Amino acid sequence: MRKYYIIIHLAALLMILPVFAAKGYAGNNPHKAPTITCEIIRSLPHDESAYTQGFLYHDYYFYESTGKLGHSAIRKIEPESGTVRTEYKIDNALFGEGICLWNNEIFQLTWKSEKCFVYDLHSITRLAVFKYQGQGWGLTSDGDFLIQSDGSECLTLRDPHDFKKINKICITDGIKKIYRLNELEYADGVILCNVWHKDIIGAIDPANGKIIFWIDISTLRPLAGKNAEVANGIAWDKKNKRLFVTGKFWNKVFEIKFPPIKQITSDS
Template sequence: MRKLLALGAAALAAQIASAAVPVQGYSIKATYPHDPQAFTQGLFFKDGYLWESTGQYGASSVRKVDLKTGKVLQKRDLPEKVFGEGIAPHGDSIVGITWMNQAGYVMDQGSFDIKGTFNYMGEGWGLTSDGERLYMSDGTPEIRVLDPRTFAEQRRIKVTADGQPLLQINELEWVDGQIYANVWQTDRIARIDPASGNVLGWIDLSGLAATARAGKDADNVLNGIAYDARSHRLFVTGKRWPKLFEIELRPKRR
Protein backbone atom coordinates (compact mmCIF):
# COMPACT_ATOMS: atom_id res chain seq x y z
CA MET A 1 0.00 0.00 0.00
CA ARG A 2 2.74 2.48 0.94
CA LYS A 3 4.64 1.79 -2.28
CA LEU A 4 1.52 2.68 -4.23
CA LEU A 5 0.98 5.81 -2.20
CA ALA A 6 4.59 6.82 -2.78
CA LEU A 7 3.78 7.16 -6.45
CA GLY A 8 1.43 9.98 -5.56
CA ALA A 9 3.96 11.86 -3.44
CA ALA A 10 4.56 14.51 -6.10
CA ALA A 11 0.84 15.14 -6.48
CA LEU A 12 0.49 15.39 -2.71
CA ALA A 13 3.36 17.87 -2.50
CA ALA A 14 1.71 19.96 -5.20
CA GLN A 15 -1.58 19.92 -3.27
CA ILE A 16 0.15 21.13 -0.11
CA ALA A 17 2.15 23.81 -1.91
CA SER A 18 -0.87 25.29 -3.64
CA ALA A 19 -3.19 25.21 -0.65
CA ALA A 20 -4.47 28.41 0.94
CA VAL A 21 -4.20 26.85 4.41
CA PRO A 22 -1.80 28.97 6.52
CA VAL A 23 1.74 27.71 7.03
CA GLN A 24 3.97 27.98 10.11
CA GLY A 25 7.72 27.71 10.29
CA TYR A 26 9.84 26.62 13.24
CA SER A 27 12.89 27.30 15.31
CA ILE A 28 14.92 24.70 17.22
CA LYS A 29 14.89 25.22 20.99
CA ALA A 30 16.85 22.10 21.98
CA THR A 31 18.46 19.05 20.39
CA TYR A 32 18.62 15.59 21.98
CA PRO A 33 20.22 12.27 20.99
CA HIS A 34 18.02 9.69 19.26
CA ASP A 35 18.78 6.08 18.37
CA PRO A 36 19.82 6.16 14.68
CA GLN A 37 18.59 2.57 14.27
CA ALA A 38 15.08 3.39 15.52
CA PHE A 39 12.58 3.29 12.63
CA THR A 40 10.23 5.61 14.49
CA GLN A 41 6.53 4.84 14.08
CA GLY A 42 4.89 6.19 17.24
CA LEU A 43 5.98 8.69 19.88
CA PHE A 44 4.50 10.34 22.95
CA PHE A 45 5.68 12.07 26.15
CA LYS A 46 4.40 10.99 29.56
CA ASP A 47 5.66 11.06 33.15
CA GLY A 48 8.88 12.77 32.11
CA TYR A 49 9.86 10.18 29.51
CA LEU A 50 9.52 9.56 25.81
CA TRP A 51 7.68 6.41 24.76
CA GLU A 52 8.49 5.21 21.26
CA SER A 53 7.46 2.43 18.92
CA THR A 54 9.63 1.28 16.04
CA GLY A 55 8.80 -0.61 12.86
CA GLN A 56 10.29 -3.07 10.35
CA TYR A 57 9.82 -6.83 10.44
CA GLY A 58 12.21 -8.39 12.93
CA ALA A 59 13.07 -4.99 14.45
CA SER A 60 9.76 -3.68 15.82
CA SER A 61 9.69 -2.67 19.47
CA VAL A 62 8.19 -0.45 22.16
CA ARG A 63 10.60 1.61 24.23
CA LYS A 64 10.81 3.91 27.24
CA VAL A 65 13.46 6.52 26.49
CA ASP A 66 15.30 9.13 28.56
CA LEU A 67 14.78 12.44 26.79
CA LYS A 68 18.07 14.11 27.64
CA THR A 69 20.40 11.21 26.84
CA GLY A 70 18.35 9.23 24.32
CA LYS A 71 19.11 6.10 26.36
CA VAL A 72 16.59 3.26 26.02
CA LEU A 73 15.58 2.50 29.61
CA GLN A 74 13.13 -0.28 28.87
CA LYS A 75 12.27 -2.20 25.72
CA ARG A 76 9.97 -4.94 24.49
CA ASP A 77 10.53 -6.48 21.08
CA LEU A 78 7.46 -7.36 19.06
CA PRO A 79 7.19 -10.70 17.21
CA GLU A 80 9.27 -10.99 14.03
CA LYS A 81 6.17 -11.24 11.83
CA VAL A 82 4.80 -7.95 13.20
CA PHE A 83 5.52 -4.50 11.74
CA GLY A 84 4.95 -2.09 14.63
CA GLU A 85 3.16 1.20 14.06
CA GLY A 86 1.66 3.92 16.28
CA ILE A 87 1.24 3.86 20.06
CA ALA A 88 -0.80 5.95 22.47
CA PRO A 89 -1.25 6.08 26.26
CA HIS A 90 -4.47 5.08 27.97
CA GLY A 91 -4.56 4.98 31.77
CA ASP A 92 -1.69 2.76 32.94
CA SER A 93 -1.48 1.07 29.54
CA ILE A 94 0.12 1.62 26.15
CA VAL A 95 -2.08 0.82 23.17
CA GLY A 96 -0.30 -0.11 19.95
CA ILE A 97 -1.22 -1.02 16.41
CA THR A 98 0.48 -2.90 13.57
CA TRP A 99 0.74 -2.24 9.87
CA MET A 100 -0.59 -5.27 7.98
CA ASN A 101 -1.54 -7.70 10.74
CA GLN A 102 -4.94 -6.09 11.37
CA ALA A 103 -4.23 -6.46 15.09
CA GLY A 104 -3.46 -4.17 17.98
CA TYR A 105 -2.24 -4.80 21.50
CA VAL A 106 -2.53 -3.38 25.01
CA MET A 107 0.71 -3.29 27.00
CA ASP A 108 1.18 -2.56 30.68
CA GLN A 109 3.11 0.70 30.93
CA GLY A 110 5.15 -0.47 33.92
CA SER A 111 6.08 -4.03 33.06
CA PHE A 112 5.62 -3.94 29.26
CA ASP A 113 3.63 -7.16 29.58
CA ILE A 114 0.93 -7.70 26.95
CA LYS A 115 -2.47 -7.40 28.64
CA GLY A 116 -4.67 -8.04 25.61
CA THR A 117 -5.13 -7.75 21.86
CA PHE A 118 -7.81 -6.45 19.49
CA ASN A 119 -8.53 -6.51 15.77
CA TYR A 120 -9.47 -4.01 13.08
CA MET A 121 -9.92 -4.03 9.32
CA GLY A 122 -7.30 -2.58 7.01
CA GLU A 123 -3.89 -1.12 7.80
CA GLY A 124 -2.67 0.59 10.96
CA TRP A 125 -0.44 3.69 10.72
CA GLY A 126 -0.69 6.25 13.53
CA LEU A 127 -2.37 6.41 16.94
CA THR A 128 -3.04 9.07 19.57
CA SER A 129 -5.41 9.78 22.45
CA ASP A 130 -7.25 12.78 23.86
CA GLY A 131 -7.59 10.99 27.22
CA GLU A 132 -11.06 9.69 26.40
CA ARG A 133 -10.85 8.35 22.85
CA LEU A 134 -8.24 6.87 20.53
CA TYR A 135 -7.58 8.28 17.06
CA MET A 136 -6.13 5.95 14.44
CA SER A 137 -4.82 6.68 10.95
CA ASP A 138 -4.51 4.11 8.15
CA GLY A 139 -2.89 6.11 5.33
CA THR A 140 -6.22 7.23 3.90
CA PRO A 141 -7.88 10.65 4.38
CA GLU A 142 -9.95 9.18 7.24
CA ILE A 143 -9.02 9.02 10.93
CA ARG A 144 -10.89 6.42 12.94
CA VAL A 145 -12.18 7.29 16.41
CA LEU A 146 -12.06 4.25 18.72
CA ASP A 147 -13.46 3.44 22.15
CA PRO A 148 -10.31 2.72 24.23
CA ARG A 149 -12.08 0.04 26.27
CA THR A 150 -13.73 -2.02 23.53
CA PHE A 151 -11.77 -0.65 20.51
CA ALA A 152 -15.06 -0.39 18.65
CA GLU A 153 -15.06 2.25 15.92
CA GLN A 154 -17.27 5.17 16.93
CA ARG A 155 -16.92 7.36 13.85
CA ARG A 156 -14.50 8.54 11.19
CA ILE A 157 -13.03 11.98 10.65
CA LYS A 158 -12.73 12.84 6.96
CA VAL A 159 -9.65 15.03 6.69
CA THR A 160 -9.53 17.71 4.00
CA ALA A 161 -7.23 20.59 3.10
CA ASP A 162 -9.01 23.31 1.13
CA GLY A 163 -11.78 20.80 0.46
CA GLN A 164 -9.43 18.14 -0.95
CA PRO A 165 -8.92 14.79 0.84
CA LEU A 166 -5.53 14.53 2.55
CA LEU A 167 -3.76 11.23 1.85
CA GLN A 168 -0.89 9.56 3.71
CA ILE A 169 -1.81 10.71 7.22
CA ASN A 170 0.71 8.94 9.41
CA GLU A 171 1.91 9.44 13.01
CA LEU A 172 -0.53 11.37 15.21
CA GLU A 173 -0.34 13.47 18.37
CA TRP A 174 -3.03 15.26 20.36
CA VAL A 175 -1.93 18.87 20.97
CA ASP A 176 -4.20 21.32 22.80
CA GLY A 177 -7.43 20.09 21.22
CA GLN A 178 -6.04 19.48 17.74
CA ILE A 179 -4.61 16.42 16.01
CA TYR A 180 -1.10 16.96 14.69
CA ALA A 181 -0.32 14.52 11.89
CA ASN A 182 2.81 13.69 9.97
CA VAL A 183 2.07 13.48 6.26
CA TRP A 184 4.20 10.58 5.08
CA GLN A 185 7.11 11.39 2.75
CA THR A 186 6.71 15.14 3.25
CA ASP A 187 8.31 17.72 5.56
CA ARG A 188 4.87 18.86 6.72
CA ILE A 189 2.74 18.32 9.80
CA ALA A 190 -0.97 18.96 9.41
CA ARG A 191 -2.92 20.57 12.27
CA ILE A 192 -6.37 18.96 12.08
CA ASP A 193 -9.66 20.01 13.67
CA PRO A 194 -11.01 16.72 15.12
CA ALA A 195 -14.61 17.94 14.85
CA SER A 196 -14.68 19.01 11.20
CA GLY A 197 -11.62 17.23 9.81
CA ASN A 198 -10.40 20.50 8.28
CA VAL A 199 -6.65 21.09 8.12
CA LEU A 200 -6.30 24.33 10.09
CA GLY A 201 -2.65 24.84 9.29
CA TRP A 202 0.60 23.32 8.06
CA ILE A 203 3.86 23.18 10.00
CA ASP A 204 6.70 23.32 7.49
CA LEU A 205 9.75 21.48 8.83
CA SER A 206 11.86 21.78 5.69
CA GLY A 207 15.57 21.47 6.43
CA LEU A 208 15.13 19.57 9.67
CA ALA A 209 16.11 16.19 8.18
CA ALA A 210 19.37 17.72 6.94
CA THR A 211 20.02 19.23 10.36
CA ALA A 212 19.44 15.79 11.89
CA ARG A 213 21.86 14.25 9.38
CA ALA A 214 19.20 11.66 8.68
CA GLY A 215 21.11 9.80 5.97
CA LYS A 216 20.27 9.14 2.34
CA ASP A 217 17.79 6.26 2.72
CA ALA A 218 14.47 7.30 1.17
CA ASP A 219 12.60 5.95 4.21
CA ASN A 220 14.46 8.20 6.67
CA VAL A 221 11.63 10.70 6.66
CA LEU A 222 10.08 12.98 9.26
CA ASN A 223 7.92 10.85 11.57
CA GLY A 224 7.33 11.22 15.27
CA ILE A 225 5.54 13.94 17.24
CA ALA A 226 5.39 14.14 21.03
CA TYR A 227 3.87 16.88 23.19
CA ASP A 228 4.59 17.69 26.81
CA ALA A 229 1.22 19.22 27.71
CA ARG A 230 2.36 20.35 31.17
CA SER A 231 5.34 22.39 29.92
CA HIS A 232 3.98 23.03 26.41
CA ARG A 233 6.98 21.48 24.70
CA LEU A 234 6.73 20.04 21.19
CA PHE A 235 9.18 17.34 20.09
CA VAL A 236 9.73 15.90 16.61
CA THR A 237 12.04 13.33 15.05
CA GLY A 238 12.19 10.95 12.10
CA LYS A 239 12.91 7.40 11.06
CA ARG A 240 16.53 6.50 11.87
CA TRP A 241 17.31 10.10 12.76
CA PRO A 242 20.24 10.45 15.19
CA LYS A 243 18.61 13.54 16.70
CA LEU A 244 15.29 14.53 18.25
CA PHE A 245 14.29 18.20 18.40
CA GLU A 246 12.25 20.42 20.65
CA ILE A 247 10.82 23.06 18.34
CA GLU A 248 8.94 26.31 18.66
CA LEU A 249 6.42 27.30 16.00
CA ARG A 250 6.93 30.60 14.23
CA PRO A 251 4.14 33.00 13.27
CA LYS A 252 1.94 31.94 10.40
CA ARG A 253 2.89 32.89 6.89
CA ARG A 254 1.39 32.30 3.47
Protein backbone atom coordinates (compact mmCIF):
# COMPACT_ATOMS: atom_id res chain seq x y z
CA MET A 1 0.00 0.00 0.00
CA ARG A 2 2.88 2.40 0.86
CA LYS A 3 4.44 1.78 -2.57
CA TYR A 4 1.10 2.60 -4.18
CA TYR A 5 0.88 5.99 -2.43
CA ILE A 6 4.49 6.81 -3.35
CA ILE A 7 3.70 6.18 -7.02
CA ILE A 8 0.60 8.38 -6.83
CA HIS A 9 2.50 11.25 -5.18
CA LEU A 10 5.35 10.96 -7.68
CA ALA A 11 2.95 11.07 -10.61
CA ALA A 12 1.25 14.16 -9.18
CA LEU A 13 4.62 15.88 -8.64
CA LEU A 14 5.68 15.21 -12.22
CA MET A 15 2.45 16.82 -13.42
CA ILE A 16 2.91 19.92 -11.24
CA LEU A 17 6.61 20.61 -11.84
CA PRO A 18 6.27 21.74 -15.51
CA VAL A 19 3.62 24.27 -14.46
CA PHE A 20 5.90 25.84 -11.87
CA ALA A 21 8.85 25.80 -14.29
CA ALA A 22 6.79 27.52 -16.98
CA LYS A 23 5.84 30.28 -14.54
CA GLY A 24 9.45 30.80 -13.52
CA TYR A 25 9.13 29.27 -10.07
CA ALA A 26 11.73 26.55 -10.53
CA GLY A 27 14.74 27.11 -8.31
CA ASN A 28 17.28 26.71 -11.12
CA ASN A 29 15.41 28.82 -13.67
CA PRO A 30 18.08 31.11 -15.24
CA HIS A 31 15.58 33.61 -16.73
CA LYS A 32 15.23 36.24 -14.06
CA ALA A 33 14.42 39.53 -15.80
CA PRO A 34 10.78 40.44 -16.46
CA THR A 35 9.48 40.66 -20.03
CA ILE A 36 7.37 43.64 -21.08
CA THR A 37 5.09 43.70 -24.10
CA CYS A 38 5.80 46.72 -26.29
CA GLU A 39 3.21 49.42 -26.76
CA ILE A 40 3.16 51.13 -30.18
CA ILE A 41 2.79 54.89 -30.11
CA ARG A 42 3.05 55.46 -33.88
CA SER A 43 4.82 54.27 -37.01
CA LEU A 44 6.99 56.12 -39.52
CA PRO A 45 8.11 55.14 -43.05
CA HIS A 46 11.37 53.24 -43.53
CA ASP A 47 13.23 52.15 -46.65
CA GLU A 48 12.42 48.44 -46.89
CA SER A 49 15.52 47.84 -49.02
CA ALA A 50 17.73 48.87 -46.08
CA TYR A 51 19.53 46.04 -44.31
CA THR A 52 19.65 47.95 -41.04
CA GLN A 53 22.77 47.43 -38.96
CA GLY A 54 22.95 50.61 -36.87
CA PHE A 55 20.38 53.24 -35.98
CA LEU A 56 20.33 56.46 -33.95
CA TYR A 57 18.38 59.70 -33.51
CA HIS A 58 19.84 63.19 -33.18
CA ASP A 59 18.46 66.70 -33.71
CA TYR A 60 15.35 65.69 -35.66
CA TYR A 61 17.08 63.16 -37.92
CA PHE A 62 17.65 59.41 -37.97
CA TYR A 63 21.13 58.17 -38.84
CA GLU A 64 21.37 54.65 -40.19
CA SER A 65 24.12 52.23 -41.16
CA THR A 66 23.18 49.60 -43.72
CA GLY A 67 24.92 46.31 -44.43
CA LYS A 68 25.41 43.79 -47.25
CA LEU A 69 28.42 43.85 -49.57
CA GLY A 70 27.94 46.44 -52.28
CA HIS A 71 25.05 48.07 -50.43
CA SER A 72 26.65 49.32 -47.22
CA ALA A 73 26.29 53.00 -46.41
CA ILE A 74 25.65 55.57 -43.72
CA ARG A 75 22.59 57.75 -44.12
CA LYS A 76 20.96 60.85 -42.67
CA ILE A 77 17.17 60.43 -42.85
CA GLU A 78 14.17 62.68 -42.37
CA PRO A 79 11.93 60.72 -39.93
CA GLU A 80 8.48 61.87 -41.01
CA SER A 81 8.95 61.13 -44.70
CA GLY A 82 11.73 58.53 -44.63
CA THR A 83 13.64 60.65 -47.18
CA VAL A 84 17.40 60.10 -47.29
CA ARG A 85 18.98 63.56 -47.07
CA THR A 86 22.63 62.52 -47.15
CA GLU A 87 24.30 59.19 -47.92
CA TYR A 88 27.92 58.04 -47.83
CA LYS A 89 28.48 54.66 -49.49
CA ILE A 90 31.42 52.65 -48.26
CA ASP A 91 33.66 50.37 -50.31
CA ASN A 92 31.88 47.43 -51.97
CA ALA A 93 34.18 44.99 -50.21
CA LEU A 94 33.06 46.21 -46.77
CA PHE A 95 29.99 45.21 -44.76
CA GLY A 96 28.59 48.09 -42.70
CA GLU A 97 27.58 47.49 -39.09
CA GLY A 98 26.68 49.48 -35.95
CA ILE A 99 26.99 53.25 -35.51
CA CYS A 100 27.05 55.68 -32.61
CA LEU A 101 27.38 59.40 -32.00
CA TRP A 102 30.15 60.90 -29.91
CA ASN A 103 31.25 64.55 -29.78
CA ASN A 104 29.62 65.50 -33.11
CA GLU A 105 31.21 62.51 -34.82
CA ILE A 106 29.61 59.30 -36.03
CA PHE A 107 31.52 56.05 -35.65
CA GLN A 108 30.67 53.15 -37.98
CA LEU A 109 31.82 49.56 -37.53
CA THR A 110 32.43 47.01 -40.27
CA TRP A 111 31.67 43.34 -39.83
CA LYS A 112 34.86 41.38 -40.57
CA SER A 113 37.17 44.05 -41.99
CA GLU A 114 38.32 45.26 -38.55
CA LYS A 115 37.83 48.91 -39.51
CA CYS A 116 35.90 51.63 -37.73
CA PHE A 117 35.17 54.76 -39.75
CA VAL A 118 34.63 58.19 -38.24
CA TYR A 119 32.43 60.80 -39.95
CA ASP A 120 31.55 64.42 -39.38
CA LEU A 121 27.99 64.51 -38.04
CA HIS A 122 26.79 67.39 -40.20
CA SER A 123 28.35 66.67 -43.58
CA ILE A 124 28.72 62.87 -43.28
CA THR A 125 32.23 63.11 -44.67
CA ARG A 126 34.88 60.68 -43.48
CA LEU A 127 37.40 62.02 -40.96
CA ALA A 128 39.38 59.00 -39.79
CA VAL A 129 39.61 55.22 -39.63
CA PHE A 130 40.57 53.03 -36.67
CA LYS A 131 41.68 49.41 -36.69
CA TYR A 132 40.48 46.81 -34.19
CA GLN A 133 40.57 43.04 -33.79
CA GLY A 134 37.58 40.77 -34.19
CA GLN A 135 34.12 41.32 -35.60
CA GLY A 136 32.07 44.51 -35.40
CA TRP A 137 28.33 44.24 -34.68
CA GLY A 138 26.68 46.97 -32.60
CA LEU A 139 27.96 50.30 -31.26
CA THR A 140 26.76 52.96 -28.83
CA SER A 141 28.16 55.51 -26.39
CA ASP A 142 27.42 56.51 -22.82
CA GLY A 143 28.95 59.92 -23.48
CA ASP A 144 32.35 58.97 -22.11
CA PHE A 145 33.19 55.69 -23.81
CA LEU A 146 32.17 53.74 -26.89
CA ILE A 147 30.46 50.40 -26.25
CA GLN A 148 30.80 47.68 -28.89
CA SER A 149 29.24 44.26 -29.43
CA ASP A 150 30.84 41.53 -31.53
CA GLY A 151 28.20 38.79 -31.51
CA SER A 152 29.49 37.22 -28.30
CA GLU A 153 28.08 37.52 -24.77
CA CYS A 154 30.40 40.43 -23.92
CA LEU A 155 30.50 44.14 -24.71
CA THR A 156 33.78 46.02 -25.15
CA LEU A 157 34.33 49.52 -23.81
CA ARG A 158 36.59 51.60 -26.07
CA ASP A 159 38.32 54.96 -25.94
CA PRO A 160 36.67 57.25 -28.55
CA HIS A 161 39.97 59.04 -29.18
CA ASP A 162 41.81 55.99 -30.52
CA PHE A 163 39.28 53.13 -30.35
CA LYS A 164 41.55 51.18 -27.98
CA LYS A 165 39.98 48.56 -25.72
CA ILE A 166 39.47 49.68 -22.11
CA ASN A 167 37.35 46.96 -20.51
CA LYS A 168 34.77 44.25 -21.13
CA ILE A 169 31.29 43.68 -19.69
CA CYS A 170 29.77 40.20 -20.00
CA ILE A 171 25.98 40.10 -20.14
CA THR A 172 23.78 37.72 -18.15
CA ASP A 173 20.12 37.20 -17.33
CA GLY A 174 20.24 35.54 -13.94
CA ILE A 175 22.95 32.92 -14.42
CA LYS A 176 22.38 32.61 -18.17
CA LYS A 177 24.88 34.21 -20.56
CA ILE A 178 23.27 36.18 -23.38
CA TYR A 179 24.96 35.58 -26.73
CA ARG A 180 24.60 37.24 -30.15
CA LEU A 181 24.36 40.78 -28.77
CA ASN A 182 23.85 43.01 -31.77
CA GLU A 183 22.62 46.60 -32.27
CA LEU A 184 23.09 48.76 -29.16
CA GLU A 185 21.67 52.02 -27.83
CA TYR A 186 22.34 53.87 -24.59
CA ALA A 187 19.13 55.24 -23.07
CA ASP A 188 18.43 56.68 -19.63
CA GLY A 189 21.37 54.96 -17.98
CA VAL A 190 20.87 51.49 -19.50
CA ILE A 191 22.28 49.80 -22.58
CA LEU A 192 19.53 48.56 -24.89
CA CYS A 193 20.44 45.65 -27.14
CA ASN A 194 18.98 43.61 -29.95
CA VAL A 195 19.74 39.89 -29.89
CA TRP A 196 20.36 38.43 -33.34
CA HIS A 197 17.56 36.12 -34.51
CA LYS A 198 15.26 37.22 -31.68
CA ASP A 199 12.65 39.98 -31.75
CA ILE A 200 13.41 41.17 -28.24
CA ILE A 201 15.29 44.09 -26.72
CA GLY A 202 17.30 43.66 -23.54
CA ALA A 203 17.96 46.48 -21.07
CA ILE A 204 21.42 46.04 -19.54
CA ASP A 205 22.73 47.54 -16.32
CA PRO A 206 26.16 48.85 -17.43
CA ALA A 207 27.52 48.55 -13.89
CA ASN A 208 27.25 44.75 -13.72
CA GLY A 209 26.09 43.49 -17.12
CA LYS A 210 22.79 42.17 -15.76
CA ILE A 211 19.63 42.24 -17.87
CA ILE A 212 17.11 44.41 -15.98
CA PHE A 213 14.16 43.68 -18.26
CA TRP A 214 13.25 42.50 -21.76
CA ILE A 215 10.93 44.22 -24.23
CA ASP A 216 9.03 41.77 -26.42
CA ILE A 217 8.77 43.39 -29.87
CA SER A 218 7.65 40.28 -31.75
CA THR A 219 4.33 41.97 -32.62
CA LEU A 220 6.14 44.55 -34.76
CA ARG A 221 7.70 42.44 -37.47
CA PRO A 222 4.36 41.25 -38.95
CA LEU A 223 3.45 44.93 -39.38
CA ALA A 224 6.71 45.83 -41.14
CA GLY A 225 6.16 44.25 -44.56
CA LYS A 226 6.36 40.78 -46.09
CA ASN A 227 10.14 40.93 -46.50
CA ALA A 228 10.86 42.05 -42.94
CA GLU A 229 13.67 40.14 -41.26
CA VAL A 230 14.89 40.27 -37.67
CA ALA A 231 14.67 43.44 -35.55
CA ASN A 232 17.97 45.33 -35.57
CA GLY A 233 17.58 49.04 -34.98
CA ILE A 234 17.20 51.02 -31.76
CA ALA A 235 17.24 54.83 -31.61
CA TRP A 236 16.77 56.97 -28.48
CA ASP A 237 15.63 60.59 -28.54
CA LYS A 238 17.32 61.78 -25.35
CA LYS A 239 15.65 65.19 -25.30
CA ASN A 240 12.07 63.98 -25.65
CA LYS A 241 12.52 60.50 -24.09
CA ARG A 242 11.29 58.67 -27.20
CA LEU A 243 12.29 55.16 -28.29
CA PHE A 244 12.29 54.11 -31.96
CA VAL A 245 12.86 50.59 -33.30
CA THR A 246 13.16 49.06 -36.75
CA GLY A 247 14.80 46.07 -38.43
CA LYS A 248 16.38 44.55 -41.49
CA PHE A 249 14.22 45.20 -44.57
CA TRP A 250 11.42 46.71 -42.46
CA ASN A 251 9.15 49.22 -44.17
CA LYS A 252 8.41 51.02 -40.90
CA VAL A 253 10.09 52.58 -37.90
CA PHE A 254 8.00 52.20 -34.75
CA GLU A 255 7.95 54.57 -31.84
CA ILE A 256 7.23 52.45 -28.78
CA LYS A 257 6.65 53.30 -25.14
CA PHE A 258 9.83 53.28 -23.09
CA PRO A 259 9.32 51.25 -19.89
CA PRO A 260 9.64 53.07 -16.54
CA ILE A 261 13.07 51.79 -15.45
CA LYS A 262 12.87 52.95 -11.82
CA GLN A 263 9.50 51.26 -11.32
CA ILE A 264 10.70 47.99 -12.85
CA THR A 265 13.89 47.88 -10.78
CA SER A 266 11.98 48.67 -7.57
CA ASP A 267 9.41 45.93 -8.26
CA SER A 268 11.98 43.26 -9.12
